[in-house]
Amino acid sequence: MSMTTWLVLGGLALVVAWAVAVYNRLVTLRNRIANAYGQIDVQLKRRYDLVPNLVEVARGYLQHEAATLQAVIQARGQAQGAADAARAAPSAAHLGALAAAEGALGAGLGRLLAVAESYPELKADAAMRQLSEELASTENRLGFARQAYNDQVLEFNDEATQFPALIVARLLGFAAAPMLEATRSAQEREAPAVRF
Numbered sequence: 001m002s003m004t005t006w007l008v009l010g011g012l013a014l015v016v017a018w019a020v021a022v023y024n025r026l027v028t029l030r031n032r033i034a035n036a037y038g039q040i041d042v043q044l045k046r047r048y049d050l051v052p053n054l055v056e057v058a059r060g061y062l063q064h065e066a067a068t069l070q071a072v073i074q075a076r077g078q079a080q081g082a083a084d085a086a087r088a089a090p091s092a093a094h095l096g097a098l099a100a101a102e103g104a105l106g107a108g109l110g111r112l113l114a115v116a117e118s119y120p121e122l123k124a125d126a127a128m129r130q131l132s133e134e135l136a137s138t139e140n141r142l143g144f145a146r147q148a149y150n151d152q153v154l155e156f157n158d159e160a161t162q163f164p165a166l167i168v169a170r171l172l173g174f175a176a177a178p179m180l181e182a183t184r185s186a187q188e189r190e191a192p193a194v195r196f
Contacts, residue, residue: 019168022164022165022168022169023168023172025159025165026156026159026160026165026168026169026172026174029152029155029156029159029160030156030174030177032152032155032156033149033152033153033156033177034090035152036145036148036149036151036152036153037086037087037090037149039145039148039149040142040145040146040149040180041083041087042145043138043141043142043145044079044083044102044142046138046141047105047135047138047139047142048076048079048080048083050131050134050135050138051072051073051076051105051109052073052076053127053131054072054109054112054128054131054132054135055069055072055073055112057122057125057127057128057131058112058116058122058128061116061119061121061122061125062115062116062119062122065115068108068111068112068115069112071108071111072105072108072109072111072112074108075101075104075105075107075108076105076108078101078104078105079098079101079102079104079105081101082094082097082098082100082101082102083098083101085097085098086098090177090178091178092178095178095180096178096181099180099181106139109135113132116128116132146180149180150179150180153177153178153179153180154179156177157176157177160174160176161176
């Protein structure tokens with residue numbers, strides 16, 4: 001074989017080795033995204049498990065607030081369904097639906113806790129205090145898990161969209177991963193108007 005043939009084969013071997021390295025890096029990053037989403041899923045499960053207990057403790061005290069309790073239970077069911085769909089296929093649409101359902105559940109829990117504040121006996125109940133603390137702790141963990149997920153998505157998306165790795169990503173079907181976004185209305189995102 002001639003020297004030119006060896007150089008071409010050597011160059012081709014380098015390109016193949018580079019493509020394999022890029023592929024392996026993208027697979028690693030995609031797996032980290034799946035792991036980060038799994039951590040969110042764990043915290044969501046914990047939250048979903050706490051909600052019925054919280055509702056049951058509050059039910060005895062809040063007999064006149066049945067609509068609030070029912071809204072929380074319904075929001076929990078919708079959030080669980082959205083989480084199942086997102087777990088099965090974490091697309092932007094499913095993650096958006098999950099974020100919306102989680103927003104509704106969070107709002108319902110907020111109303112429930114606000115109503116509970118006006119019932120001194122319920123506020124003083126040890127089980128209610130413990131469940132409220134566990135729920136707050138879970139919300140904090142959920143926030144950290146969402147941040148870790150978005151960090152992993154950012155790293156993956158950066159890697160998959162930068163040249164020359166972009167070539168391998170497109171050829172092998174690595175699509176950009178969706179970020180988790182807050183579910184606030186456009187009005188809530190605006191800066192508040194302060195008037196004196």
